[in-house]
Amino acid sequence: MEARRAPAPILVGTCNWLDHEEFYPDELRGRRQPERLSFYARYFPLVEIDTSFYGIPTPDRVAGWVARTPDDFLFNIKAYRSLTGHEREQGRPRAPTAEEERSFLEALAPLRASGKLGAVHYQFPPWLVAGTAGREAVLRARERHPGDVLAVEFRHRSWFEPGRLAETEDLLRELDCTLVGVDAPQLGSGTAPPHLAVTSPRLVLVRFHGRNYQTWYRKTATTGERFDYLYPPSELAQWVPAIQAAAERGVPVHVLMNNNRSNYAVVNGFDMAHLLGVDLPRPPGPILQRMEDRDGEVPGWARAAPEPPAPVAVEGSPRSPAGPVVAQSGQLSLDV
Secondary structure, three states, X not given: OOOOOOOOOEEEEEOOOOOOHHHOOHHHOOOOHHHHHHHHXXXXXXXXXXXXXXXXXXXXXXXXXXXXXXXXXXXXXXXOHHHHOOOEEOOEEOOOOHHHHHHHHHHHHHHHHHOOEEEEEEXXXXXXXXXXXXXXXXXXXXXXXXXXXXXXXXXXXXXXXXXXXHHHHHHHHHHOEEEOEEEOOOOOOOOOOOOEEOOOOOOEEEEEOOOOOOOOOOOOXXXXXXXXXXXXXXXXXXHHHHHHHHHHOOOOEEEEEOOOOOOHXXXXXXXXXXXXXXXXXXXXXXXXXXXXXXXXXXXXXXXXXXXXXXXXXXXXXXXXXOOOOOOOOOOOOEEO
C-alpha cells in the first residue's frame, strides 16, 4: 500500500506590511517601514511586496528587508507595472525599458540568495484579454523568470469563460505558472470569478481583495479605500475545502489578504489561518478588539494562542517592540 503523503504547508499573510496602521503599537505608527516589518514577521510567515508594482526597490533595500525577517520567512513580490502592461503611452500599453527589466531582476537577487523568494507575481490589467496577445504576455513573463515560481493573476473574465478556462489552465500548466485564485466583487468584466486550480506543482496562491463592489472600479485616493471590506469568517470558510485539497495533493499554498483598510487584512489573516488549521501567535490587542467589535466577542482560539516570538535582531539597529456586496460561490472545488 502506498504511504499517504503529508499535506504541503499553507502559509497565510497580507499584501504588504505598511498599510495596517491599527495593527502596530503606537511607537510604530507612521512610516517606520523597517521596524514595522520586524513586528509583522513575528506574527506571519509570508508577505507580498506590493510597492514594487509602483516603484522598483534597490537591491540594498530588499537586502534590508531580508535581514529583518526570520530564516524561514517568505516574500512574494509583484512585478513592476510596465512589465505587466499597466504603463500606457497614448492610450496603449508601453513595453518595459531594458533598464526597468534589469532593475527589477536585480531587486530579486537578495530574495533568491537568501532563499526567501516565494513567488514573482504578475497581476495583469483588466484590458489584457484571453487571446494571442494575452498568451504572448504570459510567455514573456515566463521567459523573464525561467527559474522562479511565477504566479499569474488575470483581471479580465475572458480567461475564465467556459470555452476558455481549459485553455487558460493548459497554458499555465505548460509554462509551470500558478493561476492565482481571487476573491473579489463579481461585477463586470474586470474581475475574476472565484476559482482555484493547480496549474503548477510548486504553488497554489489565493488573494482576497474584499467584496466591496461599490469601490471596485472607483479611482480612490488610497488602495485602502478601494479594498474597504472586513470579511466575516463565514465568507472566508467558502475557500477552505479547495485550499486544503490543494495542500493534501502536496502543493504548497499561499493565502494573502489584500483588503488593506485599517487592520482588516490582518484580522482576516488570523481568521483564515484558524479556519485552515494553521497555527499563528496570539493577535495583538487592536486585532482582538476588532474581532470583538465584529463578532460580539473575542474568539477563544485567539485568546488561547501562544505569545509571538521575539523579533529578529539586526546588527546596528534597535530591537523592535513587541456596504452591500455581490454574493460569491457558496462552495469552491479544486480544479486539477
